[in-house]
Amino acid sequence: MERMLSAIKPTGQLTLGNYIGALRNFVRYQDDYELYVFIANLHCITVYQKPEELKKNLKDAVALYLAAGLDPKKCTLFLQTDVRAHAELGYIMACNTYLGELNRMTQFKDKQQKGETGLSAGLYTYPCLMAADILLYDANYVPVGEDQKQHVELTRDLAERFNNRYGETFVVPSPLTPKVGKRIMSLNDPSKKMSKSENNDKGCIYLLDDLNVVQKKVMSAVTDSYGELNLDKEKQPGLYNLFEIYAALSDTSKEELLKKHQGQGYGEFKKTVSECVVSELSKIQERYKEIIASNQIEDILNEGALKAQRIAERKLEKVERKIGINIHKRR
Numbered sequence: 001m002e003r004m005l006s007a008i009k010p011t012g013q014l015t016l017g018n019y020i021g022a023l024r025n026f027v028r029y030q031d032d033y034e035l036y037v038f039i040a041n042l043h044c045i046t047v048y049q050k051p052e053e054l055k056k057n058l059k060d061a062v063a064l065y066l067a068a069g070l071d072p073k074k075c076t077l078f079l080q081t082d083v084r085a086h087a088e089l090g091y092i093m094a095c096n097t098y099l100g101e102l103n104r105m106t107q108f109k110d111k112q113q114k115g116e117t118g119l120s121a122g123l124y125t126y127p128c129l130m131a132a133d134i135l136l137y138d139a140n141y142v143p144v145g146e147d148q149k150q151h152v153e154l155t156r157d158l159a160e161r162f163n164n165r166y167g168e169t170f171v172v173p174s175p176l177t178p179k180v181g182k183r184i185m186s187l188n189d190p191s192k193k194m195s196k197s198e199n200n201d202k203g204c205i206y207l208l209d210d211l212n213v214v215q216k217k218v219m220s221a222v223t224d225s226y227g228e229l230n231l232d233k234e235k236q237p238g239l240y241n242l243f244e245i246y247a248a249l250s251d252t253s254k255e256e257l258l259k260k261h262q263g264q265g266y267g268e269f270k271k272t273v274s275e276c277v278v279s280e281l282s283k284i285q286e287r288y289k290e291i292i293a294s295n296q297i298e299d300i301l302n303e304g305a306l307k308a309q310r311i312a313e314r315k316l317e318k319v320e321r322k323i324g325i326n327i328h329k330r331r
């Protein structure tokens with residue numbers, strides 16, 4: 001079975017964008033791949049987080065992974081810091097990355113260009129840690145939303161560079177973006193990604209939002225003045241985004257959905273989309289409540305950590321030996 005690995009950094013509550021672009025696809029893949037999924041808590045602190053909020057978000061993220069359908073019997077689910085090898089290989093990767101490569105990463109560049117101040121060194125070097133996350137497990141595939149593709153491409157370059165310098169060590173991974181929903185846009189500004197870190201609550205649906213709020217957010221999504229349902233990403237980006245969400249959640253193509261709803265007004269169409277989103281989230285929220293009440297998270301994370309550590313530590317030792325920093329056999 002080929003290996004697959006992915007992660008989400010719960011810097012806040014998980015969003016519908018995370019769910020459609022990433023989480024939901026992990027669930028589908030768990031039957032066909034040897035899947036490793038972790039909570040990227042080291043990535044979270046590249047931007048300051050209030051400790052108490054962070055703890056809650058991390059726990060919620062595990063519960064939401066499970067509520068969305070990840071099954072610890074089928075995949076390995078763990079917390080990044082439970083496997084110390086991530087941070088160490090992250091440092092080694094940083095030593096094998098050129099500044100020019102990091103300067104090209106659009107996520108960091110965008111923040112700089114927006115004039116954000118107080119950006120941390122951790123945020124700048126985080127693609128090196130992400131490369132380590134992936135390479136430790138010899139993952140063949142990395143399912144991510146579009147915004148993360150560039151980081152996986154960098155990981156490929158780093159893996160190839162390392163293999164050339166030190167001999168065959170890492171599997172070169174491929175990014176896997178979903179056909180539908182690889183970039184869900186903000187509901188009140190369809191030119192921006194739906195994002196938990198944009199401080200734009202109206203445009204962002206959180207998986208744990210009250211269902212009435214979810215409905216309101218969809219109903220007040222920005223559309224246009226054409227007044228006709230079409231699939232035109234340029235002219236009707238808000239509507240296109242609603243089609244994208246609806247198509248992803250109903251596993252139906254946008255074209256088919258357009259045919260089905262052609263002639264309807266925006267209000268009626270939004271109502272259908274909101275019902276579809278509410279129905280999906282209500283199932284997730286119900287399971288989430290059961291999971292939080294059942295206290296199973298601790299055991300699942302411990303078991304996942306053990307499985308992940310075995311693989312990651314072996315790989316890290318191999319790397320240390322290859323680059324010459326390991327001079328004795330540890331007992």
Ligand code: ATP
Nearest residue numbers: 008009017021022144145182183184194195196197
């Ligand atoms: P932020 O939402 O704070 O910008 P992020 O998207 O960079 O965060 P994560 O929350 O770790 O970071 O993202 C986890 C996964 O969800 C990644 O694979 C990412 O590509 C995907 N993802 C995030 N937002 C969206 C979106 N709006 N549409 C599709 N996929 C998304």
Ligand code: LTN
Nearest residue numbers: 005006007008009040043130133
């Ligand atoms: N960088 C990603 C989260 C992430 C990840 C990974 C995704 C951290 N490590 C490894 C895939 C594989 C993010 O910020 N969205």
